[in-house]
Amino acid sequence: MGAAPVAAPAGWTTVVVGAAVLAAGATGGLGPDGIPVDLAATVVRATADLVAVLAAGAALSAVLVPGRVPGADRVLTVAAAAWFCVLLVEAAVRGALLSGRPLSAVRADDVVAYLTGPTAGAGLLAAGATVALLAGCALSGPAAPGRGAGPPALALVIVLAGAAAPAATGHAAASGNAVVAVPGVVLHVAAALVWTGGLGAMLVLAHRDDLLTTALPRFSRAAGWALAVLASSGLLAATARLGSPVELVTTAYGALVLTKIVLLAGAAALGGLTRRALRAGRVPVLAWAAVEILVLAAAVGVAATLTRTA
Template sequence: MLTGGIGPGGLGPDLARTLARAVADLAALAVAGAALAAVLAPGRVPGADRVPPVAVPVWFAALLVDAVARGALLAGVPLTAVAAGDVTGYLTGFRAGQGLLLAGVVVLVLAGAVAGRPVRPGRGSGPPLLVLALTLAAAAAPAATGHAAASARAVLAVPGVVLHVVAALLWVGGLGAMLVLARDGAVLRAALPRFSRLAAVSIVVLAVSGLLAATARLASPVDVVTTAYGGVVLAKAGLLAGAGALGLLTRRRLQAGRLPVLAWAAAEIVLLAAAVGAAATLTHTA
């Protein structure tokens, strides 16, 4: 059993932090997917304008819970005893806290961008490219100021972890968008080739950036097989490789005109969801 993430305040704050991080990640994926659906099939996705107004407040609430939980861990007290000063002390006194604070500010800006209703259904909530850019920035902020920023190899690790988060959001969010677009076969056939190219680039970026990001916590290559962190890195790499292989098979089926490909995309999402869970574990594993 991994115990490195259990803080002095007990399991409560640490569990709350882990759950809040997972909810925030899922909300970011939902917003990214909705924006990508509007980008890949402009004007043809009526549901794209309904997801961000719901997901963005959930995302902000998850960030608040994350901040409270981290304040409790910092003070060594249960969640019920955390004070406002504990939370503000974490948000302003630590790099990781400042990243979380920056993410919250960007999510608030994002909330303003998605507040207005689109002129026509299917246009998305807010300018899709702006929504996508803000989503990527908010998701990358905590990652860029975490372990990577404190590493002696920060010059490589920080760009690596930022690119890793961006590529993962585009890949997983795009897969979700494809499932939404699948309700209309004509729209799916038009959008899927575009996403397929995006996914191919994302796979390459994920592989390269994953290596760069891992340098923040692995002192030497042997740590990959001798530490718990290295073991989770290997598990995540295996899951991503499996998802990439499924993506390649899906693209080949598309090129051969063998539709639908939804079962393949669903399997790919399952693997990528497991990889996201492994990524959350990496933030708590020494």
């Protein structure tokens, strides 16, 4: 996979982390007694989500154009290693939150208590095991000559499972309507990764017209399905968590959900413009896609705060 301009991933990272911090600050997710720990938890969760998007984009690019993106396995391997490291840091931060200690004084037993205590700890453990499996898939031998390292579809499924595990065992599992909330949040995370990661993959493939010509129409169809799943699963998850529509404007959680709805609606509108340009044979759709992924990056940041504060 060709290298993307440095400014692009740096900009996406800034948007994701910035949106998460702003959302947490606006809804009381930071302090006042533990601002450093709360801030660290917000940043590390947003970073984990961002690395998951990177891994999804690498896997999806290999699915869309099998055997023709030779660098995808390398990106996937690096993403898996980075993701695992971020999860280790998150475990330490969550251990500090659970014990009430500052980050500098967190102990190994605090981390173990978190991982073996609340359901969210089990989700983080499951995510770590899944990411280790992803690394093994990325490092495995080619499934077939010219097909790259590991089965791309399997790698994509593993990425989606690893990203969904913390969300599925967090506030969704604690909901009074968990039977609806948990499947809803799993589908929501998977659809968001396919949409956002796929857009990133398209931008990276932009310098190869032969690859883009094949991948872009395929991704456009996948993005349409992802948007439908994202909207329906988001509605299910919000319905399970909110008692009434009024809570969208009267609670901190509702305000975050409403913000995310607005961002996703904007990204969907940009996606519609991109698809229309594609059908008309106008390929300068990448500028629209770049703006779309920035809007989605902000939505990912808000979603990270939803996971943290709900």
